[in-house]
Amino acid sequence: MKKLLSFVLAMVMILSVASFASADEIKELHTYETQSREIETWNVLMSQKAVDNNVMVNLVDGLLTNNNKGELIPAAAKEWYSEDGGATWTFKLNEGMKWVDQNGTVKADVKASDWVTAMEWVVNFSKNNGTNTSMPFQMVKGAKEYYEYTKELAAAEGEEAAKALTADGKFAEMVGVKAEDDLTLVYTATYPMSYFPTVCTYTSFYPLSPELIAEIGVDGYKAAEPATIWYTGPYIIESFTAGNEKVFKQNPEYFYANDTEGHKRFERVIIKMIESQDAAYQLFQTGELDHATLSPSNLNIISNNPSNEFYKNLVEARPTKYSYQIHFNFDKLFEDGTADENWNKAVANEAFRQLFYYGLDLTQYLRTINAINPLACVNYAYSANNVAGKSDGTDYAAMVVAAQGLSYASDTYMRYDADKAAALKAQAKEELTAAGVTFPVSIDYYIAGGDQTQLDRANALKQTISDYFGDDFAVLNINTYVSSIAKEVAALHKASIYINGWGADFGDPINFLSQETYGEDSAYYTVTYSFANNATDENLIAVYKEFTDLTNAAHAITDDDDARYDAFAKAEAYFLEHALCVPIYYDVQWELTCINDYTRVYSPYGSQTYRYVNWETNDQIYTSEDYAAFAAAQ
Amino acid sequence: MAKYLLKRLLQSVVTILLIVSVVFLLMRLMPTDYYFSEDELMKLTEDQKQSRLEAEGLLDPPLVQLGNFLVRLSRFDLGTSRRIQTNKPVVDVIGSRFGVSMRIGLTALGIALVIGVVLGVLQARFKGHAIDHVGTGYTVFINAVPTLVSYSLVLIFGARVLGLPSLYSVRKVQQSSILPIACLTLTSIAGYMLWTRRYMVDELNKDYIRLAKLKGLNDRQVMFRHVLKNAFVPLAQYLPYSVLMTVGGSLLVEKFFSVPGMGPLLTDAISRYDTNVVQGCVLLYATLGVVGVLLGDLLMVLVDPRISLSGKGEVR
Numbered sequence: 024m025k026k027l028l029s030f031v032l033a034m035v036m037i038l039s040v041a042s043f044a045s046a047d048e049i050k051e052l053h054t055y056e057t058q059s060r061e062i063e064t065w066n067v068l069m070s071q072k073a074v075d076n077n078v079m080v081n082l083v084d085g086l087l088t089n090n091n092k093g094e095l096i097p098a099a100a101k102e103w104y105s106e107d108g109g110a111t112w113t114f115k116l117n118e119g120m121k122w123v124d125q126n127g128t129v130k131a132d133v134k135a136s137d138w139v140t141a142m143e144w145v146v147n148f149s150k151n152n153g154t155n156t157s158m159p160f161q162m163v164k165g166a167k168e169y170y171e172y173t174k175e176l177a178a179a180e181g182e183e184a185a186k187a188l189t190a191d192g193k194f195a196e197m198v199g200v201k202a203e204d205d206l207t208l209v210y211t212a213t214y215p216m217s218y219f220p221t222v223c224t225y226t227s228f229y230p231l232s233p234e235l236i237a238e239i240g241v242d243g244y245k246a247a248e249p250a251t252i253w254y255t256g257p258y259i260i261e262s263f264t265a266g267n268e269k270v271f272k273q274n275p276e277y278f279y280a281n282d283t284e285g286h287k288r289f290e291r292v293i294i295k296m297i298e299s300q301d302a303a304y305q306l307f308q309t310g311e312l313d314h315a316t317l318s319p320s321n322l323n324i325i326s327n328n329p330s331n332e333f334y335k336n337l338v339e340a341r342p343t344k345y346s347y348q349i350h351f352n353f354d355k356l357f358e359d360g361t362a363d364e365n366w367n368k369a370v371a372n373e374a375f376r377q378l379f380y381y382g383l384d385l386t387q388y389l390r391t392i393n394a395i396n397p398l399a400c401v402n403y404a405y406s407a408n409n410v411a412g413k414s415d416g417t418d419y420a421a422m423v424v425a426a427q428g429l430s431y432a433s434d435t436y437m438r439y440d441a442d443k444a445a446a447l448k449a450q451a452k453e454e455l456t457a458a459g460v461t462f463p464v465s466i467d468y469y470i471a472g473g474d475q476t477q478l479d480r481a482n483a484l485k486q487t488i489s490d491y492f493g494d495d496f497a498v499l500n501i502n503t504y505v506s507s508i509a510k511e512v513a514a515l516h517k518a519s520i521y522i523n524g525w526g527a528d529f530g531d532p533i534n535f536l537s538q539e540t541y542g543e544d545s546a547y548y549t550v551t552y553s554f555a556n557n558a559t560d561e562n563l564i565a566v567y568k569e570f571t572d573l574t575n576a577a578h579a580i581t582d583d584d585d586a587r588y589d590a591f592a593k594a595e596a597y598f599l600e601h602a603l604c605v606p607i608y609y610d611v612q613w614e615l616t617c618i619n620d621y622t623r624v625y626s627p628y629g630s631q632t633y634r635y636v637n638w639e640t641n642d643q644i645y646t647s648e649d650y651a652a653f654a655a656a657q
Numbered sequence: 658m659a660k661y662l663l664k665r666l667l668q669s670v671v672t673i674l675l676i677v678s679v680v681f682l683l684m685r686l687m688p689t690d691y692y693f694s695e696d697e698l699m700k701l702t703e704d705q706k707q708s709r710l711e712a713e714g715l716l717d718p719p720l721v722q723l724g725n726f727l728v729r730l731s732r733f734d735l736g737t738s739r740r741i742q743t744n745k746p747v748v749d750v751i752g753s754r755f756g757v758s759m760r761i762g763l764t765a766l767g768i769a770l771v772i773g774v775v776l777g778v779l780q781a782r783f784k785g786h787a788i789d790h791v792g793t794g795y796t797v798f799i800n801a802v803p804t805l806v807s808y809s810l811v812l813i814f815g816a817r818v819l820g821l822p823s824l825y826s827v828r829k830v831q832q833s834s835i836l837p838i839a840c841l842t843l844t845s846i847a848g849y850m851l852w853t854r855r856y857m858v859d860e861l862n863k864d865y866i867r868l869a870k871l872k873g874l875n876d877r878q879v880m881f882r883h884v885l886k887n888a889f890v891p892l893a894q895y896l897p898y899s900v901l902m903t904v905g906g907s908l909l910v911e912k913f914f915s916v917p918g919m920g921p922l923l924t925d926a927i928s929r930y931d932t933n934v935v936q937g938c939v940l941l942y943a944t945l946g947v948v949g950v951l952l953g954d955l956l957m958v959l960v961d962p963r964i965s966l967s968g969k970g971e972v973r
Contacts (some may be wrong), residue, residue: 058912058921064743153705154697174708202723246744264827265742267917295824298912306823309816424869506928509698547699
């Protein structure tokens, strides 16, 4: 009997493998973006926006890229190393790379000096308008000083004088990037940094041929278009119609064109601009798209009906690189510009803040993000997964979770502690009443007007706060903005809390923690959302200062990565346990797809995620079982 | 006539300049953060933002900025796009789109005008008969059902039953234009049917129609020589405006079918705070509106000799 069963099982497996093998790969990929995410510039050095980078990383090769596991792999550079503990970094380029125009005609050889030209462009005030400078300033010696020099030159002698500067002369004297020969590029870092190569996946470290500038001029490159730029990447733009579609075709001179094993490309990639996620589902049904991320309503329709044609094709996508958190506003203002003293006093109280950390089981809220598997998107760390890791393989975010005494479970929201929450609520009520705070405390929260998904999430959060805090203690008020929360709400200090997502630009925890430090102008969240620098509560300021000291102490460790990450994990756990912000979720969505997400580029930092290289696809829709096998094999 | 035209042209120029200036000044009331994208706000330092605003003249007093804008406008220079297509001249951004909108819009308008007027005439001619009831039912349906729902019905039928592309594609222009044109046409037909029927029924009840019939003219002669001609006068006034405004595109249809036209451009530019593109669109729409009304008045004179543009009885 066992033999028979084994035989039957073996036959089933062989048949299923055979049927799978008979399916064809997609040669022409039909994908999409929503219309609000149209590319804004074709100048790869000028943008820090994902909408631009998602396209541009296919057209120009940076030094390095990522594979499907998130590891750094060669792109334009075949090897890279530092011989002095990370103070200088040498990149050896592939020999024989070519710049081509939109027709595929070879225009120039790719040389190490192209990266020097590009860095001059990025940090020249009159060329790049200050855009994309944040990482060169932090990481490349002399970059900030050169920027100031060009700004002063433009003010003194006019824009044209600054635009006329080249990578020779002053730039070569001041900035730590040199082409030792045509194939050897050397960066001098602002301090020894082991993670410097990770930033080389980002577009501020991409190349620019001086011969292209000679051809189209500085202003021509500023207003670059598919027909005027040069290409080194896997694809060339065949056609582009703003608001409608982009068509990529293969670059015939791509360096890895003949290495189809590790750099397999589609014959064409067609990116359609569509009105909404719901439209993607409609287009997937008619076979006009090869994948569709499902809106919550479409997911519910399919998942609640086992006879739905796509029921067995529902698959859970890999998490995006973003980590989402609740940020508190410590300097909230009313609409008329007067201070919301009630909220400001409440949020300065540690017990009140910790209620958001220990006192909320957010499963109901997470269900609005991932209706089928809500606890798959739980997030207990501020930093995202896979950004950095210790030499023994331990992921940095896992270290932060462990440092808080937490762990992930598939059936329990682990951070919720009912006893502790009850004690904190009593403590907060007593202390805040004594401070003159009235209850219930109003929590103003803003969502985009007309966005049903955001409204559903806000209502779930409101209900969760009502259920766990009680309506006599705190009430969430849902308000709306028109198009920009940063400009319409945060700039006016109008919300009590925000839910923000941060994705790393490079592979080190400082990229996350430096956004939250106290008294530092470059701390994005502190300066533009939490306004912690405006806080007056002494205990709150002391906690912030302690966190800032811990972060800076960790950042000062440059000779031992393990010790550096230990110190960062300690700082981050301190930050979270004092509830200066509260991690809430990772974005894990459901989709219907003919693409194996587990073969796509996985970028825990940088901008390589949408590089259409080495994707495994199937002209039949993948099933939930297929995806379970892919995830297990990862 | 010439004096009247000159006066109207001057009024039109002043109106357009007023609209453009008011919009320009209103946009300068926005906080300067609005000139930056969310990513730029995140990653540029305060000093970098100020330097950029200063270099672009955005920190000058609003009236100085307006003066500079009007001087540039006199050279047909609307500046460059800040966000929609960064650093591309606004004239090119708009120029690349209005041809698409106009082609689709004019085709839909032509079809809708012919079918709508013919059906409206038939409804009036056979008032109270089956064709009138069916036509009225169609008009009520189109006006009662939310536009997006009727577009969705067209899309589902067109894409799933007829196998037409759901989205506009520059690689299959004719095939992929069918559904957007169908949506525009189906809604416009209802409008032309409604108004043609209404004006014709009004005319049919007038004394001169009874007199014409008493004089022995048959129904056909009455309908086409008198009723339709007179009923067409109010429609004619809006015809140039409708034709010109096809350049503006349809926001809903173009978004729905991803048509790369003018329809969504103004709203996109507003939501992304691309002030130069907003300014360009406002200038275009204001000009089209003003010129459309002027041409409408002139067309009325041509189709109705009773109307004169000179003297005390001049229109408008």
